[in-house]
Amino acid sequence: MTVAGKVLHAQLHLLDRQLIDQASGALLGKVDDVELDLDADPPVVSALISGRVRIPAVQVMEIDTAVKIVPGELNLTSGDDWANKHIIDHIPGAGHAPE
Template sequence: MPAESARVLHAQLHLLDRQLIDQADGHLAGKIDDVELDLGTDPPVVAALISGRERITARRIADIDTAVTISAEGLNLDYYDDWIEAHVVDKIPGASDATE
C-alpha cells in the first residue's frame, strides 16, 4: 500500500484567517476562524476547520494554498452575512438598495 503524502502546516500561519473558496463555483465562502485537531495521532492532524457556526471536516478540504478550497455543498457559510444584513444593514435608512 503506498504511503499517504503529508504536509506540515502551521495552523496559525497556513490556516487561520485564510479565505475559504467553494470548489464548485469559486465563490468566496468565508474565513477560517479556528482549527480542530485530532490529538490522537502523532503528529496531530487537522480534523476540521471552523468558519462561523460551521464545522468543515477535513474530507471537504480540496486544496490549501493562499486560500483554502473546500466542498461547501450543504454548509450554511453565509449565516453571519445574512444575519448582519437583516439586523444591521437593512435597518440603516436608505440602505435597502445596497444589499440587492
C-alpha cells in the same frame, strides 16, 4: 496537516485564510480555528472552524493563499444573512430601506 508532501503550520497556513467554494468561487468566510485529532500520531487537523460551523477536513480540497472547500450542506453565510437582514437593509440607501 500535510497536503501533497507539504507540512502546514496552522497559525501560518490556515488561520484567517479566506474560505472559497471550489465550484463557484464564492467567498464563504474565514478560518477562525482548527480542530485537532490528538489520537493520531502525529496529531492532525480534523476540521476547520468558521464562525460556529465545523468543516470536516475531507471537505478541504486545496490550501494555498486561500482554502478551497466543497461546502456541501454547510451554511457558512448565515451570519452574513443575519447582518444583511437586521442591519444593512435598514441603512438608508442600502437597497430596501426607506430614504
